[in-house]
Amino acid sequence: MSATSIDLASLGWDEAAAAAFDDAARQSPFALVPGRVGRVDRGRVTVHSADGPGVALVRLPAGSERVDQPTTGDWVGLERQDDGDVVRRVLPRRSAIVRRVAGQRSDAQVMAANLDQVLVAISLETTLKLSAVERYLVVAWESGARPLVVLTKADLAYDPESARDEVAATAPGVPVLVTSAETGEGMGVVAAALATGTTALVGPSGAGKSSLVNALAGREVQAVADTRQDGKGRHTTTARELVPLAGGGVLVDTPGLRSIGLHEDGEGVWRTFPDVEELVVRCRFTDCSHECEPGCAVQEAIAHGRLDGRRWASWQKLQREAEWIATRADPVARAAARKRWAATGRAGRARAALKHGRDPFA
Numbered sequence: 257m258s259a260t261s262i263d264l265a266s267l268g269w270d271e272a273a274a275a276a277f278d279d280a281a282r283q284s285p286f287a288l289v290p291g292r293v294g295r296v297d298r299g300r301v302t303v304h305s306a307d308g309p310g311v312a313l314v315r316l317p318a319g320s321e322r323v324d325q326p327t328t329g330d331w332v333g334l335e336r337q338d339d340g341d342v343v344r345r346v347l348p349r350r351s352a353i354v355r356r357v358a359g360q361r362s363d364a365q366v367m368a369a370n371l372d373q374v375l376v377a378i379s380l381e382t383t384l385k386l387s388a389v390e391r392y393l394v395v396a397w398e399s400g401a402r403p404l405v406v407l408t409k410a411d412l413a414y415d416p417e418s419a420r421d422e423v424a425a426t427a428p429g430v431p432v433l434v435t436s437a438e439t440g441e442g443m444g445v446v447a448a449a450l451a452t453g454t455t456a457l458v459g460p461s462g463a464g465k466s467s468l469v470n471a472l473a474g475r476e477v478q479a480v481a482d483t484r485q486d487g488k489g490r491h492t493t494t495a496r497e498l499v500p501l502a503g504g505g506v507l508v509d510t511p512g513l514r515s516i517g518l519h520e521d522g523e524g525v526w527r528t529f530p531d532v533e534e535l536v537v538r539c540r541f542t543d544c545s546h547e548c549e550p551g552c553a554v555q556e557a558i559a560h561g562r563l564d565g566r567r568w569a570s571w572q573k574l575q576r577e578a579e580w581i582a583t584r585a586d587p588v589a590r591a592a593a594r595k596r597w598a599a600t601g602r603a604g605r606a607r608a609a610l611k612h613g614r615d616p617f618a
């Protein structure tokens with residue numbers, strides 16, 4: 257345990273965290289101090305507390321499930337023992353990026369917790385994959401935090417501005433920033449956007465996440481992949497996963513956030529595709545497959561160039577995937593979902609109707 261005392265606020269401590277900690281401390285038979293989880297290893301975690309970072313064992317109350325285990329970004333109640341610290345409580349999460357590893361709910365794996373923003377890093381070095389942007393945005397919205405897209409390596413791009421416009425059109429309501437860790441372009445704007453709260457960086461390996469963290473921190477806190485001939489970064493083990501920034505704000509950069517899948521059939525898809533959902537809601541046919549019915553609002557929009565066919569296909573794919581994941585564990589729900597897929601989009605329409613305060617089954 258280091259002797260330096262640090263301010264919990266620099267770790268993202270706020271009133272909500274304080275209230276959750278007071279609750280947990282009152283209920284616990286142990287004397288607890290607050291801390292925030294950085295790195296997680298098997299049975300041991302690195303916890304940042306007022307005394308600095310330290311390794312702790314995890315001993316949660318009986319009956320705790322896998323989803324209850326501490327993860328990067330969690331606020332925990334720490335018991336100080338003579339021979340080391342013990343995590344006794346994981347405080348309730350206000351948002352989280354979750355990966356479902358198997359069908360059962362108890363197998364869900366929480367990758368990062370208590371996020372205010374999710375930064376989707378996309379490299380401009382290679383051809384833009386808009387469907388990948390959409391997939392990460394679904395995951396970001398699903399977490400309960402606000403998404404933000406950062407296009408990296410602008411110095412290697414032929415036309416960064418038109419790439420930005422293309423992504424902005426694909427990400428309605430989401431800020432899209434262009435940066436280069438190499439030249440420093442756009443870095444001030446990103447720093448300002450991340451100056452409050454906790455931001456997790458997601459995106460493919462090699463997108464430049466660790467370079468972004470280092471540029472923002474103003475020092476080498478994350479290992480950056482060696483440049484490879486094929487232009488792809490390779491996975492490098494990272495030492496720091498919770499990085500407080502000098503100007504405020506906390507960054508979360510973990511290797512686990514490179515290839516996250518969809519979690520469940522929540523709001524992520526319609527938040528990512530408000531334009532598509534609106535068309536689906538407007539379509540006058542209750543059982544429309546939106547494929548070939550004359551007068552279908554979706555097909556009309558595609559025909560008139562108001563909806564990109566690529567984006568429509570992307571919505572269908574993510575929508576089906578989300579429904580499939582949500583129903584894997586439950587054969588009855590799965591059968592119902594299969595029926596719904598026969599009339600693609602009905603679920604989305606129902607959700608959108610609910611969102612607008614209408615009867616989804618009217």
Ligand SMILES: Nc1nc2c(ncn2[C@@H]2O[C@H](COP(=O)(O)OP(=O)(O)O)[C@@H](O)[C@H]2O)c(=O)[nH]1
Pocket residue numbers: 377408409410411412435436437438439459460461462463464465466467468479480481482483484489490
């Ligand atoms: N030219 C250029 N290279 C970059 C930039 N950002 C990252 N890179 C390089 O891209 C590779 C992958 O970067 P890294 O930060 O490790 O990506 P991560 O896997 O997302 O963490 C490394 O070789 C970096 O040096 C940039 O803005 N410009």
Ligand SMILES: [Mg+2]
Pocket residue numbers: 465466467478479480481492
């Ligand atoms: Mg990295």
Ligand SMILES: [Zn+2]
Pocket residue numbers: 539540541544545546547549552553554555
């Ligand atoms: Zn239709």
